[in-house]
Amino acid sequence: MAFDPTTKHPLYLAFAPFWRLMRDAFDGEDAVKARGEIYLPMKSGQAAIIDPIARQKAYDAYRMRAEFPELVAPTVRGAVGTILDQPSTIELPSALEPLREKATRDGLTLEGLHRRIAIELMTVGRYGVLPGVAQDGTPYLAGYVAESIINWDETDGRTDFLVLDETGLVRNRETGAWDTVDVFLECFIQDGAYTARRWTQTQNGWVADEEIVAQDRKRRALDSMPFVFIGANDLTAAPDDVPLYGLAKLAVRVYRIDADYSFALHMTSEPTPVAIGFDDPKDAVENGRAPTTLGSSKLWLLPPGGDAKYLEFSGPGLEAQSKAIQDALSRAVVFGAQILSDSQRTAESGEAIRLRLGNQTSTLKTIALNSAAGLERALKNLAVWMGANPDEVKVTPVTDFFDHALSAQDITALVAGWQAGAYSWRTMFDRFQRGELIPADRTADDELGQIDQENIERDTSADEVAALTPRAA
Template sequence: MALDPTVQHPDYIEYQPVWKKCRDAKQGQRAIHKGGPLYLPKLAGQEDANYLKYVKRGNFFNATGRTIEAMIGLVMRKPMTVTVPPIMEPWMNDITLSDETLTDFAEGCLAEVLTVARGGIFVDMPEASDGVTVAQVEAQNIRPYLVQYQAESILYWKMGRINNRYQLIEVRLSEWYERPDGEKAQQVRQLLLSDGIYSQAIWQRPTDGAEWAVVQSITPLKAGTPFSEIPFYALSARKPTMDVVTPPIEALVDVNIAHYQNSADLENGAHIAGQPTPWVAGLQAEFDQSGNAVEKAIYIGSSTFLTFADPNTKVGFLQCGSEGFATLEKLMDRKQEQMAALGARMLAPEKKDAEAAQTHEIKRGGESSILSATCGVVERQLEKALQFAAEWMGIAGEISVELNRDFFPPNFTGADLTAWVAARQAGEISKETLFGVLKAAEWLPDDRTFEQEQDAIKEDGPPLGTLTDKPPAE
């Protein structure tokens, strides 16, 4: 029997529902509503039409998506620092050969790890025809490029020990391609390390239901020599590993969905209780000459006066009090506090009382450490991918990638500035030290050097108040 390349790793099967839950929560209300019973179970005996109304009344307070966006914003608020050989610098403006910069690519990797704690970076290169010249290679962009794969696309993987090194020996990646008839279909790119040689196999099915078959086999070469590693670099939370780990954001997602369920109950109850139901007691039925009951309409309205022959008839309205909703409102408030503690603190109202700066930093310490570790993983794997790309083209030189870890702007006030300037005027600190303070406080451009600042000051000419008609003192 032929190999089915779509067979999934056991960890993939276990975590796929978790990834979907986290992605839907990040996407927001539309995805949560579309999930239906997956996120909001039906009430006992509830008909489909009423259930759809029940779902639509629920409001999903998207703490998850805003938290992820805020964390990405904290990292990307300062430019990433990239060092590559000069010949590779133009690549950084289109690292995917699809008009995506390295910064955009890094931001996408960061978003994937923060959302599902899973992903991968693959290095590949277009095939060049035999006899192609160097000029043609450059003109046709025949160079290595990076591809990002989401968790759901990494179907299967296997690790093994080769030459006393534990490394990836197989990974299968789900992709889409266009058939001759114009229809989109799935294909699987199998990356293999066999006998120390890296190769690729592309699996496709000519028609739905047909057996999978290898339609292309590739052995990438560097100067005629095959590679001894698979250029696929796993993205994960806290450390780079092919092992699937629990997304750090999952705890927030669970509380976020529970908050949505409370909201649906509250809104549904308020809708029902907000429509008073009229009732009549003691009204005697009337009969016609044949003894059949006669239905009598009762009109309700401010301009209609109701009269009943039976003096025992009573009328009124049934209306639920609001006491039952107070518990739901308290539960929702409590869950918002929990979401704040789990990473969505920026969504909570600011406290009126001043909070000690040290306490404030300690509370944010857990978030910063997770975010810092995530940045470290993305940096390390991007460096490995770029190093492999450079090796493929025979390019030597330093390669490094550094994401911003200074997540929060410094608290530097006007009073602080006055104190530092006074210290400079008193000769207690140097001009260069004052420059460093202003730069750390982000009052000066991040890429400005002390020497550049001094040159700019000279170009500005003498400061105001120093111009005079008198000749300089001898």
Template sequence: MDVTYTRPELTAALRRWRLVRDVCKGSEKIKGGKDDYLPKPNPQDKSKENEARYDSYLARAVFYNATGRTKNGLIGAVFTTWPTLKVPKLLEYVNTDIDGVGVSIYQQSQSVIGHLLEVGRHGLLVDYPAIEGNASLADMQAGRIRATVTSYKAEDIINWRTRQVGGQHVLSLVVLKEQYEEDTADGFGQEVKDQYRVLRLTEEGRYAVEIWRNEGGWNLYDYREPTDGRGNKWTEIPFTFLGSESNDSSIDDAPLYDMAELNIAHYRNSADYEDSAYLVGQPQVWMSGLDEQWRDWMQDNGIYFGSRAPILLPQGGSAGILQAQPNSIAKEAMDAKERQMVALGARLIEQGSGAKTATQEQNENAAEHSVLSLVVSNVSEAYTKVLEWMGAFMNANGTMEYTLNQNFVRVQIDSNLLASLIKGVQAGLIPQSDFWRQLRDYQLIDPEKTDDDVRDELETSSTGLGLEDADDGGESSTV
């Protein structure tokens, strides 16, 4: 039994994922990869001189991280409006700590979106402390026992399997690579070791968790069958894949891969451009008509070069300056790649963009937004499912929902439009619920407030929301 078995489609994707991950980490990571990302101009030469020349070639290269900045910009666009979270009281702790180590659901979902943009795949596992029988409500309310959500990178989900149950395919096996810490013999240091967490459905249809560790070979270290808040065995694995296209077990495309490839090509062009500027960018003095005596004297004493330092030459001698003609091939190649990255969605490096209407902005970024919208939709759906599993562990009832913003273009509402909308509501031509939805879209109303919340606040307000109506003599009415 080989618990370390890795699916071949995962192995095939690792090179692409590593490229995007490294590019998004920035210059230090890319330059640390040396000839993985910047080939040596003459790799057959193994001399120390050639190694030193390559180090200089590498140091002068400039890595402009358009891909990482684009990823961060897209995440920021999602969180310009705060997500909507609806959970019962027992799950309110996810606002500040969803994973048991102090990461909130908002922070974790930001990280998940970043992973999906980079590699197009991620995983979330809901877990619960091992207890005997039913969990105490007092323990859950005090936070001593609570369900948590652990986030897994695509590279650590090494094996999975589905099987058909009734009319649908369900996960029957997931193998996750993890690390754990073990104290050294002196009690001061710690050693990080690998372990594998196996999630499986048994032949009887019960959910079981196995921990495998290498102790003279890979052996089963721990086994348990988790129960829900009522003490019942689980009949499904509370693990969900997240993808850039769908939340199934298949491996989706990495949205930023094409941009990362261009980013590396741009980096290589930059290395050639900077190397060329260094080698031939400095003007060089030449002289002719010197005899050996003049030559030897100048070699021994040197010359001063500049308008205040005349060069004395023998009769018939001459001097001049060699200046290389501009070579813009590498620079043009860099510019072309920057334009290609802009076309792929790198809005943050686009130059000369003036103020645009919302319609123009939406049209120009439709492709980018469609990818981001799909990612955001998948994350919202996955977290809603995760919250339901947490509710089952905690024996909590009520609405469980997590919805991320999909309106990525900030639009300023026109004052005339707002006045017309209010008049439409006052005249009974626009339902109040539609009007409030519009105000949520424009971020004039907290998106987490329901229609009932808004109505209650207006009814209890001393003044309400009024608008002078010129048609009725300036009387104030309330929406």
């Protein structure tokens, strides 16, 4: 049987629905509503409508009134902003220095690629990086989202087979039109060498390009696949759990409840007038004897013994739906969407904040470490390809996300403790440095030297002032 480049790994098929939900939840209301009944099932009353056009119009109105809460995208952006608020320290050999300004073929800087990796890990928990060398010898890194890494295999824990979906739009240079071209990159180890070929869908079926064996600067074949799997928890090939999947599910839950709530409001928010006493209501309406309009200029004539009143919904059911929405939004806060909370916490000590946010920041720390480790491994693989020393590559993320700035009261208390002999000056210096009062790159000896210099300058100024001060006769 012929090789089929579109075959997907069983784990890919298992995780694809999770990734789809996260993408749609991240993209927001328009993307979710475009999925129709996948996220918002049709009500039984709508499904019972026989006319398909009327049935669809009823569902469209039901869906249009609903609001999908924007929870996932702000949480992802906020988390990545926290992770990369201070950029990672990246050390590179000279051969890879150009990557700092242009790491990918689409122009991302190395820092920009790191941010993209972090966003993907927070969104779907998976990303891939394939190092490469252009024909002119320029190194680059190619990134692949989770949905593009469709098939893989390993032998003794080492990846030796991989298929990447590179399908995309290609402009027809003659007509200017854009067409979708199905392309898949197959990577594999053959005879101990890293080999790759591209498969393209044509009118005659799948056609493979010539196999290419990757070689380093000394024209030696690479003996391992340079592709790096980056997950939310580790750097293995198996997909990881999606960090914010629970938040996306809560968002869909709120969307469904809000659809019913908005539908009920639409159906019951306005009082309905009722006229009573007509023997044949249909005949009375057709012959203009029954009232059909409201207003001070419209006279209602009722038959003997007739009556008129309003039917109005009292609302207990709506209150329950509203409460359910608020409860779901409150649960969303637990998953990291603090931006939804409208309550201010009382003053907390730094240690109390650390304890309260410990579990939350553990996820951020894991993402920070894995994104940096994956980028570092990809750069090391590229260094080997370029004939550089991979040991010169190092990516060190910042994993302390707390604000350690000292207050005036903290500073006074620290100085008082030092003056009382409770701890040494160097201990106090370390605490000041961690509290961002003293620059992080300044040593204790440097600080003492500056203090001595200021004392000398202060004493000199005092002597000059004394010399210039007139003395009494």
